[in-house]
Amino acid sequence: MSKKGYHHGNLRQALVEGALDLITEKGPQGFTLSEAAKEAGVTPAAVYRHFAGRDDLIAEGARQGYEIFAALMEFAYNDGKPSALAAFEATGRAYLAFARKYPGHYQAMFESGLALNAHPDLAAVAAKARAVLEKAAVKVLDQLPPEKRPPASMVSAHIWALSHGVVELFARGAPGAKSPYPPDALLESGIGIYLRGLGLLPPDR
Known part of the structure; x- marks a missing residue:
């Protein structure tokens, strides 16, 4: 899968879209935050600036x-x-x-x-x-x-x-x-x- 591109201020949505792609492929319990971060092209630590955890991202x-x-x-x-x-x-x-x-x-x-x-x-x-x-x-x-x-x-x-x-x-x-x-x-x-x-x-x- 290709990484999601994002512009300044749009990382949150890029993470959501990456997670949705992973959910489509693997199901809601089949991916990690690290994989979602990779989809968006950022480090796992960057996810926590927008979401408290994986459940928050799925929500x-x-x-x-x-x-x-x-x-x-x-x-x-x-x-x-x-x-x-x-x-x-x-x-x-x-x-x-x-x-x-x-x-x-x-x-x-x-x-x-x-x-x-x-x-x-x-x-x-x-x-x-x-x-x-x-x-x-x-x-x-x-x-x-x-x-x-x-x-x-x-x-x-x-x-x-x-x-x-x-x-x-x-x-x-x-x-x-x-x-x-x-x-x-x-x-x-x-x-x-x-x-x-x-x-x-x-x-x-």
């Missing part, structure tokens, strides 16, 4: 990932257009798109074992990302009578878990290699079954 990569993730979810949600249902389904697909395009960020966010409450900035932006999916769930559940509405937080958690499971089992590495169905098709059908169970889609004929 910054995860924080930046959640920022990208939240923006992607907002874009997919598109203010609930063209319909609340279509927007809700789009947020699920955005999960797969993010995992594919930003594998280093994804692993830093979900596979590093970091405790969110130990990193307040990370916890705040993670909550921001979750709030987009919950907002989408609120809008789609408005179509049900109040007495038949499950909590929006539970519905959004179900879709998050379904999306995450499809990514972990079938979309990592060679997409679809472990399943006879493409990951996107698995997620779309899974969300469809879930929404039919809630009465938000008509039954199949």
Whole structure:
């Protein structure tokens, strides 16, 4: 791998990008601070001018990932257009798109074992990302009578878990290699079954 070039004042970001490359290649627990420093073209001692340790460096990569993730979810949600249902389904697909395009960020966010409450900035932006999916769930559940509405937080958690499971089992590495169905098709059908169970889609004929 080539070293990350950096300009004055940009070493912090060069270290983050180097760490994300290493995470993509080796996983969040598979690299050292010395390797991250080498990626950025500096000595290991220089890392400590910006980060308290490896977990702090990974947490910054995860924080930046959640920022990208939240923006992607907002874009997919598109203010609930063209319909609340279509927007809700789009947020699920955005999960797969993010995992594919930003594998280093994804692993830093979900596979590093970091405790969110130990990193307040990370916890705040993670909550921001979750709030987009919950907002989408609120809008789609408005179509049900109040007495038949499950909590929006539970519905959004179900879709998050379904999306995450499809990514972990079938979309990592060679997409679809472990399943006879493409990951996107698995997620779309899974969300469809879930929404039919809630009465938000008509039954199949």
